[in-house]
Amino acid sequence: MTIQTDVETAVLPAERAARAATRFGEKVRVDDEGAWVVEAASLPEVARALRDDFALDYLINLTCVDWPDRFETVYHMASIQGGPPLCLKVAADKAKPIVPSLTGVFAGADFQEREVYDMFGVRFAGHPNLRRILMWEGFAGYPLRKDWREAYYEDDNKPLKSRWPEGDFFFGEDKIADWDDNIKYPSGYQAEGVESSRADDNIVVLDADELHRAPSGSERLIVNMGPQHPSTHGVFQMRLTLDGETVVDLQPVMGYMHRNHEKIGERNLWLGNMPFTDRLDYLAQLGNEWGYALTVEKLMGLEVPERAEYIRVILAELNRIQSHFWSITFLLNDIGAFFTPMMYAIEERELILDLFEMATGSRLMCNYMRFGGLAYDLPEEFLTMAQTLVDDRLERAIDEMDAYLSGNEIVLERMQGVGVLPPDMAINFSTSGPVLRASGVPYDVRRAEPYGVYDRFDWDVVTRPEGDVFARYMVRVGEMRQSLRILKQALRDLPGGEIMGGKKAWQIRVPAGQAYGRVENPRGELGFYCVSDGKANPYRYHVKSPCFVNLTALAEMTKGHKVADTVAILGSIDIVLGEVDR
Amino acid sequence: MSDNNGPLYRTPTLDPDVLEQWSSYVERFENDSDFIAQQVEQGVMVTTLDRLVGMLDGVYNWGRRSSIWPLGFGLACCAIEMIATFAGRYDLDRFGAALVRASPRQADLMIVSGTVTKKMLPQIVRLWNQMPEPRYCIAMGACATGGGPFKEGYNVVSGIDKYIPVDVYVPGCPPTPQALIHGVMTLQRKIDGQSIRDLSWYRRGEVEEIPVPVLGADLIDLRRLPEIRGQLTPVAAEGDGAGEAGPAAEPAVEAVADDTEA
Numbered sequence: 001m002t003i004q005t006d007v008e009t010a011v012l013p014a015e016r017a018a019r020a021a022t023r024f025g026e027k028v029r030v031d032d033e034g035a036w037v038v039e040a041a042s043l044p045e046v047a048r049a050l051r052d053d054f055a056l057d058y059l060i061n062l063t064c065v066d067w068p069d070r071f072e073t074v075y076h077m078a079s080i081q082g083g084p085p086l087c088l089k090v091a092a093d094k095a096k097p098i099v100p101s102l103t104g105v106f107a108g109a110d111f112q113e114r115e116v117y118d119m120f121g122v123r124f125a126g127h128p129n130l131r132r133i134l135m136w137e138g139f140a141g142y143p144l145r146k147d148w149r150e151a152y153y154e155d156d157n158k159p160l161k162s163r164w165p166e167g168d169f170f171f172g173e174d175k176i177a178d179w180d181d182n183i184k185y186p187s188g189y190q191a192e193g194v195e196s197s198r199a200d201d202n203i204v205v206l207d208a209d210e211l212h213r214a215p216s217g218s219e220r221l222i223v224n225m226g227p228q229h230p231s232t233h234g235v236f237q238m239r240l241t242l243d244g245e246t247v248v249d250l251q252p253v254m255g256y257m258h259r260n261h262e263k264i265g266e267r268n269l270w271l272g273n274m275p276f277t278d279r280l281d282y283l284a285q286l287g288n289e290w291g292y293a294l295t296v297e298k299l300m301g302l303e304v305p306e307r308a309e310y311i312r313v314i315l316a317e318l319n320r321i322q323s324h325f326w327s328i329t330f331l332l333n334d335i336g337a338f339f340t341p342m343m344y345a346i347e348e349r350e351l352i353l354d355l356f357e358m359a360t361g362s363r364l365m366c367n368y369m370r371f372g373g374l375a376y377d378l379p380e381e382f383l384t385m386a387q388t389l390v391d392d393r394l395e396r397a398i399d400e401m402d403a404y405l406s407g408n409e410i411v412l413e414r415m416q417g418v419g420v421l422p423p424d425m426a427i428n429f430s431t432s433g434p435v436l437r438a439s440g441v442p443y444d445v446r447r448a449e450p451y452g453v454y455d456r457f458d459w460d461v462v463t464r465p466e467g468d469v470f471a472r473y474m475v476r477v478g479e480m481r482q483s484l485r486i487l488k489q490a491l492r493d494l495p496g497g498e499i500m501g502g503k504k505a506w507q508i509r510v511p512a513g514q515a516y517g518r519v520e521n522p523r524g525e526l527g528f529y530c531v532s533d534g535k536a537n538p539y540r541y542h543v544k545s546p547c548f549v550n551l552t553a554l555a556e557m558t559k560g561h562k563v564a565d566t567v568a569i570l571g572s573i574d575i576v577l578g579e580v581d582r
Numbered sequence: 583m584s585d586n587n588g589p590l591y592r593t594p595t596l597d598p599d600v601l602e603q604w605s606s607y608v609e610r611f612e613n614d615s616d617f618i619a620q621q622v623e624q625g626v627m628v629t630t631l632d633r634l635v636g637m638l639d640g641v642y643n644w645g646r647r648s649s650i651w652p653l654g655f656g657l658a659c660c661a662i663e664m665i666a667t668f669a670g671r672y673d674l675d676r677f678g679a680a681l682v683r684a685s686p687r688q689a690d691l692m693i694v695s696g697t698v699t700k701k702m703l704p705q706i707v708r709l710w711n712q713m714p715e716p717r718y719c720i721a722m723g724a725c726a727t728g729g730g731p732f733k734e735g736y737n738v739v740s741g742i743d744k745y746i747p748v749d750v751y752v753p754g755c756p757p758t759p760q761a762l763i764h765g766v767m768t769l770q771r772k773i774d775g776q777s778i779r780d781l782s783w784y785r786r787g788e789v790e791e792i793p794v795p796v797l798g799a800d801l802i803d804l805r806r807l808p809e810i811r812g813q814l815t816p817v818a819a820e821g822d823g824a825g826e827a828g829p830a831a832e833p834a835v836e837a838v839a840d841d842t843e844a
Contacts (some may be wrong), residue, residue: 047839136701143736151735151800179810182729182740183800191810194796227705228686230654234661235702256702257658259725260735276731283657346669353666356585364663364756371592578658 005582023049035074035087037302040099043090047077047105048526055079056086058443059102059430061516061544062526066146071122074529076516076544080427080441082448085516089255091121095544100128108430111552119144119262134581140186143263150263151184156269157537220248223563229568230335235576238554238566245562246501247528250555251272254548256582261582265541270508271371273541278365279534280526282545283323286315286356287521291368294451295517295528296371299510305498308373309453313357313490314386315368316519317483321394322352322484323522327574331473332405334571335414341405349395351389369510370496371502383491390487398480404468405479415470420558420570422467429553430548433524434479435573437463438471453566457486457492469572476574479522514540523574525548543582547575639777646716647773650679650766653689654840655709658696660723660756667759679766686712691769694746694774697725697732698739700801703795710746711791715783718773720765721748724755731755739801745792 027042038046050056061076071092078085092099101124102109113124114133121142124130131137141148154160178184187192226237235256241249261280265273279289290312298306304312329337329345353363359378360366368375405411421431426439436443442461446454462478464471512534518527524546529541550573558566583781629637656664667674674680683689686709698706710719721742724730729740742748749772752765778784793804801812 063793081733136797140796149736152734154734177706179806181744182733182736182738185799185810185814189799189814191798191802191807191814193796194802194804194807227702228709230653235705255737256699256705257697258699258701259658259697259732261736264735266731268713279731282662343670346666352668364659486696548629 002542016079019258031089034510034533035089035514037089037091040090040092043088043100044105045103047075047088047102050077050086051105055081057108058427060106060432060518061529061542062109062116062527063529063540063542063544064122064144065350065531065540066120066144069148070094070096071120072115073122075526076100076529078448080443084449097122099123099127100125101130106430107425107575108549108552111548115548118142119143132255134258136255140189143260144266149553150260151178156267157535158269158272186203193541208418216350220345225566227253229552232329232570236570236575236577237578238570240389240563240566244424244565245408247558247561247563248568250558252554254577255552256581257577258581259578261543262541264355266538267540269536270510270538271536273538274369275365275367277543278367279578280363280545280582281521281523281547283576284311284319284521284523284526285366286319286368287362287519288526289366290452291517291519291521291526293369293371294519295515295530296510298515299513299530299532300371300508301511302372303501304373304452305501306453306495307497308499308501309375309498310361310490310494312369312452313454313457314487314494315356315366317487317490318352318355318386320483320522321480322349324480325349327522327571328401328473329470330474331571332411332572333570334567337405337408338412341401344397345401348394348510351393353359353552355382355386355389358385363460373498377499383494387491390484390491395481397483398477398484400497406474412470412570414465414565415473415572416468418469418561418565419572420466420468421553421557424554425556426467426553429549429556430552431524431550434475435524435550435551435553438475439467440465445518449518451517451519454486454492457489459485469568472572473576510534510538516545519555521575522541524550524577526579543579545579545582547573547580548582551575551580588620590722592717617685635777635779641729641775642778643776648678650677650691650718650769651679651681651683651689652680652691652693652774653682653709653713654685654776656695656701657698658725660695660726663759664693664695664762666818672759674763674766677763677766677770686710689713689715689716689722691718692746693720693722694726694742695722695756697730697822698742699737700739700795700797701737703739703745704797704803706742707745707792712795714761715789716781718749718769720750720752720769721760722752722762722765723757724753725752727753745795745803745843 007146009428024042024046027046031037036046056077056079058077058078058080059075061074063074065072067075071094073090073092075088075090076085077088089162090099097120099122099540101113103124104126110127110129111133113127114130117124117130118134122153132139135143143150150228157461180365188304201263221242223240223242224237225240226232227235229237232238237253237256239251239253254505261276265276273292277292278285280288295549305473312541325345325348329342332341333339349548351380356366360375369527421435421439423439423441426436426441432443440463442463444461445451447461462475464475510532511512512532514529516527516532517527518525520526525544526546527544529542530538531545533539554570554573557569563571611621611796629820656662660674666672666679679691686692690713692710694706712716719742720726725732725738726742729738732738734742750765750769752761754761757765782789794836795804798804
């Protein structure tokens, strides 16, 4: 199996590109990697034309690269019909970076632009709510700029001299940091009056005049739900504006689990990032690894042996099943089926984790994939155990859960017609995964741009037309069955042979270039955007998180519903905070 | 009993008749074993204060160790393993420690399960302050213990023990459910060794709250505020803090001086 590495895949089909080029004229220049370099001023116009006339109606990724002479915002747009994405680039001035906002064209650009503003300080003209999203207001500096250094800064790149190659192990960072701690303050900062001030914007304090009366006669109320709340699935905050019990507005507040994945990733060696990807979406470890491996393989032009591709499919689909078990029963947990379904589901999940432990050595943080293959082959007993699990156990467990829960009256009452997201909105909000498919859009990266050996299996993309919480639940149940179908075929066809392609090398050489790789994770499309400058570390390492982007649509889904329904709606999006905040 | 050196009872000052009766009573108590048995049968138990406290400790500790209610509080990846520990296969309830409370007011144990970020830290400290004594803290995993793989991150606190007293550290990234169970058992052993005599929550006065850190230009630990001001403002830098001021503080002095002149 060859992974396509030619740059042609990243461009529109030739005749379309030619048509587009004549249409936009001077405003667009195609660079040598196939990306379109667009003039900043005409970006919204070009994006709107691509969306309306060239069927690139789905913004899948938005990020930024800090080059020595410019900031470059990067957009990946794809067609909802499938096919590879087109990459757009816009250069911004280093001293005063301003780029027009795309929120008017794609609603899904909202949070991603805020993230770029937070991390790079690039301002988006026309953005309705350009505030920090992962760090707090008042934090000094824009962390992902190349000249910004963290308190524990030791060197631009790992391996750090203090520990390698002599093997001298000490906590270098503690000696380096000015405050013997991971903190630093900008020059001229005065810590006066901090005790009484609320520098964090986590808590809303309203004046009496702001508590105006709503038309219905009840008070507008602002409620902070989270970050410590049993229903938020982690440290996530929803700031609700309520009219009585009805949600008027909702603002997600995140960043409580922002652990600097991208900054650390740009200091790490290429392979050193592999264990970190496990910790992104910690319910879909192997999917994350695959996405990262896929992206770097694209950059390096590596071939992956067939056996390794099959094993990747087997593990990724097992992963999808265990993740859906978890998310479905936690959704039920949120609407009141407290803990009982979860206990049963976790029992099945543990069996799958046993398989992971057998294959990779770890239940949760597998660190199993490598560029060009896998770290080691499966043990002999794995196949018989996986076969038994897939043929006998899991199918029955899914059927049982489906039979007992899906038809339950309370489940239907609480889920049907709640949090409806129409298909056009789902696309415009850049949602992906079960959230998108539950709105009736049959978009699955495994079909839209097949990776690995997914084109060899016979399976269906599960969709539901309703777009409500119940549809998302049912899509997940259906996907578990489809995963079993894929697993049966993959286990049957698993070939022998090598598990590692390419030449063995101590140091991985990644040629200069850029690549966007994407996989279908249980929560949606996980993308990695990597830029290499030919050195031992990534120049830019960006993770496009499906949960983070899906949350953009949360406010739209909850408006008009009751407070109790927000819990169900959030549960149906199924966020994992490690990936939302990275 | 008669082996004791000092008197068993301190005789109160009473009128001589009563005193004589009392002395004979004590004498009989010290010498006549049958009399002691008789007294015990009547429901009177005589022991030393140390032994009494020891017995009370046993009851108190048994109660506490057998019903450690954790706060429903998950931070990151470790929370998944924590939930797995609460669930069917590992069943932490066998140790009385899986009745997860949604409110810190009802909880005894905070399992800090995952990376502690600066943005989340004020909330964690506030939750800890809201938990009533006796309370315990388990730092689960590498991140909560010392920052873990994310230590160098600009938004990561290098270990929760910089702010909250930790009772048990559980290593691992993430620790397996078995490791967490071992952590809880270790905590139980620790509880067994406690005595109501030397625990702060049986003493007078309120337990001091940990000042909730503030998010300024970076995380500000209010306990270190004098030191921070000393390094950042020119007055203190010229005085006692001049030697300690790192290279980062020097431009601060100039910048502030410019401001005052303008």
